[in-house]
Each structure stands twice: as C-alpha cells, then as structure tokens.
Amino acid sequence: MTRAAAPRFFRWLLALFPQTFREVYGPDMSDVFVDQLRATRARDGRAGVIRLWLRTGLRMSTAALSEHRASQATLRTRLPIVEDLIADLRLTRRSLRHSPLFTVVAVGALSLGVGAVATIFSSMNAIVLRPLPGTTDGARLVGIDRRSPDWSEGVSASHNFYRYIRDRSQSLDAVAVWSRVPLTIASGSESLAVGGNIVSPNYFDVLGLRPAAGRFFAADTNNTEPVVVVSHRFWQTRLNASPEAVGQSVTVNGRPYRLIGVADEGFSGVFTPVRVDAWVLTSAQPHVKPSRDLGDAPWFWMFGRLADGMDADRARTELAGLTATWAAPGGPDQFTRYSSIRLVPLTGLPDDARQAILGFGGMLLGAAALVLLIAGANVSSLFAARATTKQREMGLRTALGARRSRLVRQLLTESLTVFGLGAGGGVLVAWAATSALERLPIPGDSGLFLELSPDLRVAAFAIFVSLVAGLAFGLGPALRGASHSPGGLLRDSSRGSSGRRSRLTKVLIVGQLAGSLVLLAVAGVFIRALSHGATLDVGFSVEDVSTAAFTTEAYGFNESQGQRFFTDIRGSLERAPGVASVSFSNFIPLAATASGTTVNVNGARTSIRSGIVDTGYFTTLGIPLVAGRDFAGDDTATAPRVAVVNDTFAAQVWPNSAAIGNSFAMGEVRVTVVGVVRSIKHSTLDEPDGPFAYFPMSQRWQSGQTVFVRATPGSIGATDAIRTAVREAALHVPTPHVTRLADEITVAVFPQRVAAIVTGVLGASGLLLASAGLYGVLAFVVSTRSREIGVRMALGARPSDVLHMVVGDGLRLAGIGVIIGLAGAVAATRVASAYLLGARAFDVPTFAAVTVILFVVAGLASYLPARQAASTDPLNALRAD
Amino acid sequence: MPTDIHDHLPLKPVDLEILLALADKDRHGYGLVQAVSEHTNNLIVLDPGNLYRVIKRLLESSLVAETGRKPSDDAAGERRRYYGLTPLGGRVLAAELDRLRRLVNATATRAVARRLAP
Numbered sequence: 001m002t003r004a005a006a007p008r009f010f011r012w013l014l015a016l017f018p019q020t021f022r023e024v025y026g027p028d029m030s031d032v033f034v035d036q037l038r039a040t041r042a043r044d045g046r047a048g049v050i051r052l053w054l055r056t057g058l059r060m061s062t063a064a065l066s067e068h069r070a071s072q073a074t075l076r077t078r079l080p081i082v083e084d085l086i087a088d089l090r091l092t093r094r095s096l097r098h099s100p101l102f103t104v105v106a107v108g109a110l111s112l113g114v115g116a117v118a119t120i121f122s123s124m125n126a127i128v129l130r131p132l133p134g135t136t137d138g139a140r141l142v143g144i145d146r147r148s149p150d151w152s153e154g155v156s157a158s159h160n161f162y163r164y165i166r167d168r169s170q171s172l173d174a175v176a177v178w179s180r181v182p183l184t185i186a187s188g189s190e191s192l193a194v195g196g197n198i199v200s201p202n203y204f205d206v207l208g209l210r211p212a213a214g215r216f217f218a219a220d221t222n223n224t225e226p227v228v229v230v231s232h233r234f235w236q237t238r239l240n241a242s243p244e245a246v247g248q249s250v251t252v253n254g255r256p257y258r259l260i261g262v263a264d265e266g267f268s269g270v271f272t273p274v275r276v277d278a279w280v281l282t283s284a285q286p287h288v289k290p291s292r293d294l295g296d297a298p299w300f301w302m303f304g305r306l307a308d309g310m311d312a313d314r315a316r317t318e319l320a321g322l323t324a325t326w327a328a329p330g331g332p333d334q335f336t337r338y339s340s341i342r343l344v345p346l347t348g349l350p351d352d353a354r355q356a357i358l359g360f361g362g363m364l365l366g367a368a369a370l371v372l373l374i375a376g377a378n379v380s381s382l383f384a385a386r387a388t389t390k391q392r393e394m395g396l397r398t399a400l401g402a403r404r405s406r407l408v409r410q411l412l413t414e415s416l417t418v419f420g421l422g423a424g425g426g427v428l429v430a431w432a433a434t435s436a437l438e439r440l441p442i443p444g445d446s447g448l449f450l451e452l453s454p455d456l457r458v459a460a461f462a463i464f465v466s467l468v469a470g471l472a473f474g475l476g477p478a479l480r481g482a483s484h485s486p487g488g489l490l491r492d493s494s495r496g497s498s499g500r501r502s503r504l505t506k507v508l509i510v511g512q513l514a515g516s517l518v519l520l521a522v523a524g525v526f527i528r529a530l531s532h533g534a535t536l537d538v539g540f541s542v543e544d545v546s547t548a549a550f551t552t553e554a555y556g557f558n559e560s561q562g563q564r565f566f567t568d569i570r571g572s573l574e575r576a577p578g579v580a581s582v583s584f585s586n587f588i589p590l591a592a593t594a595s596g597t598t599v600n601v602n603g604a605r606t607s608i609r610s611g612i613v614d615t616g617y618f619t620t621l622g623i624p625l626v627a628g629r630d631f632a633g634d635d636t637a638t639a640p641r642v643a644v645v646n647d648t649f650a651a652q653v654w655p656n657s658a659a660i661g662n663s664f665a666m667g668e669v670r671v672t673v674v675g676v677v678r679s680i681k682h683s684t685l686d687e688p689d690g691p692f693a694y695f696p697m698s699q700r701w702q703s704g705q706t707v708f709v710r711a712t713p714g715s716i717g718a719t720d721a722i723r724t725a726v727r728e729a730a731l732h733v734p735t736p737h738v739t740r741l742a743d744e745i746t747v748a749v750f751p752q753r754v755a756a757i758v759t760g761v762l763g764a765s766g767l768l769l770a771s772a773g774l775y776g777v778l779a780f781v782v783s784t785r786s787r788e789i790g791v792r793m794a795l796g797a798r799p800s801d802v803l804h805m806v807v808g809d810g811l812r813l814a815g816i817g818v819i820i821g822l823a824g825a826v827a828a829t830r831v832a833s834a835y836l837l838g839a840r841a842f843d844v845p846t847f848a849a850v851t852v853i854l855f856v857v858a859g860l861a862s863y864l865p866a867r868q869a870a871s872t873d874p875l876n877a878l879r880a881d
Numbered sequence: 882m883p884t885d886i887h888d889h890l891p892l893k894p895v896d897l898e899i900l901l902a903l904a905d906k907d908r909h910g911y912g913l914v915q916a917v918s919e920h921t922n923n924l925i926v927l928d929p930g931n932l933y934r935v936i937k938r939l940l941e942s943s944l945v946a947e948t949g950r951k952p953s954d955d956a957a958g959e960r961r962r963y964y965g966l967t968p969l970g971g972r973v974l975a976a977e978l979d980r981l982r983r984l985v986n987a988t989a990t991r992a993v994a995r996r997l998a999p
Contacts, residue, residue: 017930025937028910028962029929035911036929056928063930070934 009427010034012459013057016064018071050428054107057424058417062089084406088413095414102386103418105772106379110422110466112765113375115429116368118462120758122430122454123437124361128347128354130457132272134264136208141346142312143270144175144302146323146338155338157302159282159294161326162200165302168322171315172304176206178270179300181289182551182704183278184734185230186251187238193554193734194234194277197269198289201281204229204263206305207270214246214261217281226284228257232265234277252280253288254556254732270303272348272451289553291703298335303346316343360751363831367519367762372465374515374766376473377508378773379422383415383477384505385780408478415474416467423466430454430462440754505777506813512773513817514824516766517854521825522832523763524846525839526756532839533749539680540589541622544580544711546718547588547744548736550726551704555733562703568729569707570614573722578715584614584697584705589621589682590745599693600665601653608649609682609690614697618644618677620710621741628660628675631696635674641699644675649691671695685748686838708741751835767854770817771861778810779865789869790877799870806869810862811855818851825850889942889973890980895935898925900944900966900974907948909961910936936964944970 010033014026033056040048065086096103131138146161147154157165157177166175176199183196197203204216212232228250230239239245249256257280269276285294292299306315319341326332327339344351387394394407434452454462550569552562566584573582587595596609615631618624626647635642643664650659650673663672671693679689697705709718719738726733746753782789789802826842833841892900895917902908902916910932918926927935939945948965966974984990 013930021933021937025933029933031961032910032914032929032932036914039915056930059928060930063928063934067930067934 009053009424009431009459010056012456013060013064016061018064018068020071021067050425053424053428054421057421058093062086062093065089084409085413088410089417091410092414092417096417099386102382106382106418107421107425109375109378109382109769109772110419110469111425111429112769113372113469114422114426114462114466115433116371116762116765117365117465118426118430118454118458119433119437120361120365120368121461122434122458123452124357124365125455125458125461126434126452127273128349128357128361130347130455132207132267132270132346132348133451134207134209134267138208138346140306141207142172142304142306142315143344143346143351144304144319145342145344145351146302146335147340147342148337149340151340151342153338154342155335156298157300158296158298158333159300160296161298161333162300162302164326164332165304165319165322169304169315169319171307171310171318173307174202174206175302175304176200176203177282177300177302178203179289179292180274180276181280182554183280183288184253184554184556184732185228185234185238185278186732191732191734192238193737195269195275196278196280196288197276198282198285199279203279206303208305209264209267211261212264213243214259216261217279226252226255226257226287227260227281228252229261229263229279230259231263231268231277233268235262252278253554255287257284266451270301270346270348271350287556290558291553296334312343316341319343360755360835363835364755364758366828366831367522367759370515370519371762371766371769372469374512374769375422376469377512377515378769379415379418380473380477381505381508381773381777383474384480385776387411387477387480411478412474415478416470419466419470419474420463423463426462426466427454427459430458437754440757505780509770509773509777509813510817510820512766512770513814513854513858514821516763516770517818517821517850518824518828519759519763519766520850520853521821521847522828523756523759524850525829525832525836525841525843526752526759528843528846529752529836529839530749530756533685533752533837536681536685536837538590538685538745539623539678542740542742542745544713544715544717545621545741546709546711546722546738547706547741548722548726548738549704549706550733550736553703555730557703559701559703563701565729565733566614566705569722569725572725572728573707573709573718576718576721576725578711579718579721580710580712581616581620582710583617583620583708585611585617585708586613586697586702586705587611588706588741588744589680590685590748597666599671606653606691608693610693610695612695612697612700612702614705617694617708620708621680622710623680624678626676626678627658628673630675631694631698633698635696635698637699637701639699641669641671642674642696643671644677644694645673646677646679646689646692648679648689649693650676652691681748683748684837749837752837755832755835767857771857774810774813774858775861775864777813778806778862779868781809782806782865782869786869786872786877789872790874793872794874794878802870802872803863803866806866807859807862810858810866814855814858817858818854821854822847822851886969886973886976889944890977892973892977895925895927895931896939896944897974897977899935899939900970900977903945903964903966903970904974907963907965909951909963911961913964939970940964943967944973946970 010030014022014029017026036052036056037049040052044051069083069086131141135141144157144165145154146157156179159177162175162177165172169175178197178199181196181198183194185192185194199217201217204211205218209216211229213235214229216229217227235241235245246259246261248259250259251257263279268274280288282294285292289299304315306312323341324339327336329336342351344354347354349357397407398404431454434454438452550566552565555565557565570582570584573579595611596607598605598607600606613631615633618630627650628644631642631644645659653659653664654662659673659676661672663670665671677694679692681687682690682692707722709722711718717740722738723735726736793799793802825847829841829843898917898920899913902913902920908916910929913936914927914932918924936945940947944967945964946967948963950960950962
C-alpha cells in the first residue's frame, strides 16, 4: 500500500457523510487518517494497517449514518427505517466483535473472491474501458478508423484526408491527428531516445487536457519556430520538474526546439500502454519524419470530439458519406477500397487490440468469478453453521415478541455488513494485485507500461458484486436462521443441527471443491501451453542473437547520412571479436512488427506479409535457404527489383513450377524472385504458415532498422560490441538498448504467461478456500457426532477406525467434487483452447495432476478434525449433555 | 447557546477526554487522537469520523474553539487546524472534574469500591 492511494479509498468513506459536514471537516479527517496510517504502519506493520482499515471503515460508516440522522433531526422527525438500520448496525458490530474468528475468516474469504474479480475488472477497465486519463468529457471522444466497406481492412489517415474531414464534418466539434515518431532529446551532454508523437496543433485541446506547466500548441499554428511539449514524467525525471525549463531551448533530433509546455501528469498519448514523452507539431514533419509527407501518405491516427447532441451513429453516417465521396474512383484519393468509416471509443488502445483484450479478459473474469462463487459458498456455510449456534438467541427474541421480518432484517444486515467489508477488502486486494501485475515484466524493448490501479468505477463494481453475492449467499441462512418456533429451540439447543442443513453444507463444499478443480485444471493447461510454446519450432534460431533498434531520422540524419551510419556499424561489428554474422531488418519476427501488403501475380491479387532485410539476414537468424540465393551487393537501387519468398509463398503461387526466376507485381513495380527460404513464425507461435516476401534493404532503404548480431557460441555476447560500434559511428546517438532476440520473442507467449500466473493464483485461492471450508465442515460434523464417536469407541472402535471414518467422509466429498469438477474442467479448458498455442485442451496428465493435488489437500483438511475425533475420550463424550 | 455550565454536565466520556487533552495545550486533530489514546491506554482510539463529530458538537456548544492554522511540527510543516479550550470549556471541564472527584470521594462510593475490590 502506498501513501498516495490511501486517501483515495478514504475519500470514498468521506463521501458517506452529509455534504456540509464533509466540506468543513473532510480535509482534516483525511489528514488525521493519513497520520494514523503512518503511525500504525510504523508500529504494527501491514497487519495493523489492515486492522485499521477495517475498523475505520466500519466506524466511519456508522458515524456517517449518525451524522445524517443528527442533521435530519434538526429538520424533521426521525425516519423509523433509519432508526432500525442504525440499531441493526450497532447489533451487527457487537455481534461480529464477539466472534472475531468468524468475522476474520468470512471477511478474508470474501476479500479474496471480490478481490479476484475486482483485479481482473480493474485491469480491463484500465486498458480498454475507461476514457483516457486527464481528458475532459472523454466519453465524447471517438477514434475515427477508415475501413473497407465490410470493415475487415483499414488504412491510416493521410493529412489531406484529415483536412478534408476536419473542414466538412458537422457532427464533430473538432478533429485531430497524431502519429508515432521516435525522437532523440538532448539535455546537457546526454542524448535520450524517447517515444514521441507528431500531432496536429489542436491535439491537446480536442482531448481537453490542461498543461501541468507552460502551454500547448494552439497558438503555434502559424509559428515557424519548432516547439515541443514533454510529458510530466520526462519533466520530473530529466528536467527536475524545474519551472525554468519551460520556455528554454532543447535539442530534438539535432535541432533546437522551444519547450513550451508540460502535459498533464499521467497522460501518455492516445494509446496509453505506449510510453510517450514528447509531442511535436505536424509542421515539424520535414525534420522529424522526412520519409513521410503532409499530403497523401497515410500514416496518421485520427480522432474527434462529438458535437453537442450528436451520437456516434449519426456521426458515423455523416463521416462514412464524406469518406465515400473522398474515396470514389477518379476522386482525389488513391485508396479507393477504403470507402467507409468505423467509430471506436477512445480508450487507450487500437480497436483490434481492444477486442482481443476484451475476449481474453472476459475469460479471466470468468475464472475470477468462480473464485467469488467459491468464497460466497464458503461464507454461506459459515453463516449456516453460525445460525445453528445462534438458534437459542433467535428463539429467545421471538419469544420476547420480535417479528420475524425484524429478525431476517437483522441477520441480513449482518451478512450484508460482512459482504460489504469483503468489498472493501476486495478493493484493497485488487489494489495490491494490480500493482503486482504492473510490475510483471513486459518482454522486449517495447516501451510499454501499464497503469492498472482501481478507480471509483472499480470500487463501485466491487461493492455491487459484493452486495449481489451477499444477497445470494446471505439471504438463505438469514431466512432459515429466523425461521424457528421459539418453543422447540428453547427446549433443546444442543441437538440443533438438522439433516437437511448439513446436507446443504455438504453440497456447498462439493461445489467449492469442484470449482477449485476447474480453476486448477485451467491453470494447468496454461502452464502446459507455456512449456509447449517453448518447444515449438519457430523456424529460426534465437540463441546467441542480440538486437538493437535504430531510427536515423531521430538522430537528425538524412538518407545518405543514415546509410553511412548503418554501413559503419555493420563494418565495425563484423570486425569485432566474437561476432559470427550481422544483418539488419525493419521488423523483428514474433514481435508483431511485420507489415502486410498486396501483390499481383498473373492478374490475381494475393495478400502477403513482407519485411525488408539486409544481406546476411537468413544466415544470422539461421533460416535455411531452400533454393536460389540470398540478396547480394549487386542488388542495388538501380538494379532490377528482387525478392526472396518463403516456401509457403512459392508453393501457393507457383505450385507446379520453380519460383526462382518468376515475378510478381507490387503496384507498378515488377519484382523477380531470386531465392526461397523456409517459412518461419511471424506473429504467433501457433499461426499457420502464410506467404511472406523479403525485399532487400539496398532497394528499399529504411530509416528505422533493427540490427541482428549473432555471436559465436560461448562468447560473451554482442552488447558491448554494438554499443562501441554505435559510439564510433556517431557520438550523439543515444546508447542503444540491446536485448536478446530470445527475450524479444517471448512477447509471443506473454498472454499465456499472464493467463498461467493469474489462473494459477486464482486456482490456489480457490483451493485454499475450499479446503478451509472442508476443514470447517468436518470439524463441525465431528463436534456434533462426538456422542456417536464416544459410543463407537466405548464399544471397541480403535482410534485408527475413527480416523479412517472421518478422513473417508472428507475424501468422499472430495471424490464427488472431483467428478463434477472434471466435467466442468473439460468445458472450461475448451473455452481457453483458443489461447493454448495448439496444446491439447483435454490433457490427461494435467487433469490427473490437479486431481491428485485436490485429493492430497482434501485429505490434509480432513486429517486435522479426524485426529481430534480419534483422540476423543469416550467417557467425556458420553458424559456431556 | 446555554451559558450556564451545569447545562453541559455530565460530559460524555469522549467529550471529557477531548477537553482534558486540550487543557494543557492547543492540538490539531491527530494530536487529539494521540493524546486521548495515550491517556486512556488505548481504550479509546478515535476514528476520524467520530473525532470530528465530537469536535463539531463541542464547537457548537462553544466549549472548544478553533485557534487558527499553524504548521504542525510532526507533519513536514503542513498547516493544520488547531483547537483550544474556550473560557467556558475550561469552566465546564473544571466543574465536571469536580463532580467526578466528589463522586469518587463520596462515602457511599468508597464503601461500594471496598466491597467490590478483589
């Protein structure tokens, strides 16, 4: 728990107080609580902090109610319903205080369950649901995607298209564009590579952001001086949050820019997981992105703000009409296929990724909901057991004239209070769990970072979920608890457990065991998928290969300077000791960076993916050449265009003849195939091989390239060699971030890893709850059967017989749970099978393993009460009552 | 507002503790929480909600007054709202302590205490 988060939860508690009271004393109450937190943490550590939270939560809510009542009392007469509620809460507080073990176990179990659901919901909320942080009225912001009429394919916006939409749209108040651009910012002697955005001047205003310092671009539309806005994080870490830094000149890509402002804290561009630290204007394009233009090149993301009273559907209709006109054949635009528009909420991710995460998160949410069900069933049986012990009290109160509805309400208040505390605990669990998830290393040099912590929406969700669970699982015990005739209860309190009740408790236990088996099985198949993924043949060899990415535009180089830079690095690396081979490309396999294109073979259009590579690429990555040759020095920019294709391409396009020497068309250009290589995996480990074409760097030079260096086996690796080569080639280039290719491609199994960790933790929590429940039930059964056990032992049963009997009871329950759980697991793992990288969903060893785990844990949970039963002294047991 | 001190007696236990804590010096909210829990051996640990409900009540009955905002010495110089005893509060506290003293010292009370002592 950090200092910063505590007041936020506390503010929610403050919201319970009457507004006038809150306005006067709210800030002071927060101060006091922060001090209490600090002192408690120093004195009693984490456990003390949790106790303080629970105590404060309970007391503050009753204090708030009393204050409401006090402020109402001065105005009008008291409401009886509020009076009853306060009385119920008082009783609840007293009764929970008197059974601390019950309270701690029940609240703990619910905190786990609600926490699991809230953690997943919080992560999904942060990534795909909530509007961009810092924006004003973010729900009215829409991403504008130009798509083909069936929306299956899309194209980025060109600057001309942006101006066209901006000038004509009536349904949008304003439209802005942005694109990614790597930047190098020099402060002092140090050069720093940062993620940058190139944006239209109205970008920040359309988003409705306020600068943390200085100003944004609005006034710079006609200004010729280049300007830059930096992120709050950059301002703090690199410029020491100095107000003087604003207005100063900084060096961006080798040229002076004026730093005019600092973005809002927490704002990191429109796609939040991608870290952005600087924004420059589209007018800086000739300098920072000379390979593009502000004409017809499609390279921008577009978004807008809906006009007042306009909904997304009507806006879409208008924009689609405008786009159809723009894309009409013979019109101003060459991308005639993309004549439609899709509007998406602007929530921090491109829409495709958003859909994928919604599906994946939905699956994990289902797993978390199972933990909540287990916890709810667990607490329900706790309440049932408690009702048994409270029968006498209830009977007494009925005898004294309490109405049944009053008793039900009091019992329900008690369960809702426990579930409410569980909601609070759940938010704390979610808070801790999401900060653990945030620290989960994201593979590769992706510059990604996630902010997953819960917000008010998550808290509301947790409370809602908890109340629903409280009603679902608390109403039953409450009704039954209050449904006794006073006479019978007062007469006989010791043999209160009816067969029906203990049967229901057993059903609940079997359900919990079955649920945990399902979770464990899902976790098991994800772990299998991970290890399966590690053994899949990706088609290239990653051992001993290091990579580093460069963007010469970001260093202020023009094309010939850039070419010289890469040639220099290559030369110096090839001379370095321990380096076997070197090459460059514009993508990293399995890091989802290859681009798609369309080619024309004998009049037929084929969608392929393609990448641009330098000579020696196939050797460096260990991709076998099947036929023909690699690119060579004489494939120059003026020589005939050539390509190397993969065997899938060759087999698909020329099934009956050799591919070498054949050609295909890309736009106006004819390309001749000079080589065929084996297919490799490009975006996912379980994808079917698709057609892929490699083009030579010498014919399509790229300013953004990744170097691949294969070290000779047993050498120390190439990190130092790459850094030295870069330093020798150009002093002012930021020190590159060198990673191992093996690490880069683990991004391909990142979802599986997250799923394995999350479902593993959920499964362990479920098993913990279920075994605690099993233990509780058996202990209860043993205590009610002590008389019977005493008789058995008096008649000559040995302790080991009693041990077997009780453990046998437990294992029988576990057995039923396993049978139901296995059926559920088969269904659940099938749902997960889309993410299993081709590993089998119905995996016998996995299922066998989790069954064994469940039986072992159930056996342990039964052994403890069994041992107690076996040590029963028959005389004592018979003498009781 | 009643000015007769006997209208305020007897004091609620928490009110008495707060007034006692303010008798030697002005304190801010957290200072009061600390003083009260020290003085009662952690029998009374106030949460912020109930603390300010009591403060509000004492302010309304003019037993306590705000004595301004000062930088506190323990919280990095943050400016906190301080509270102090009013002259009326002082008189009420004195009267209540006197009442308690007479209660404890009464012959009947002593007899009960002797009888119940372990």
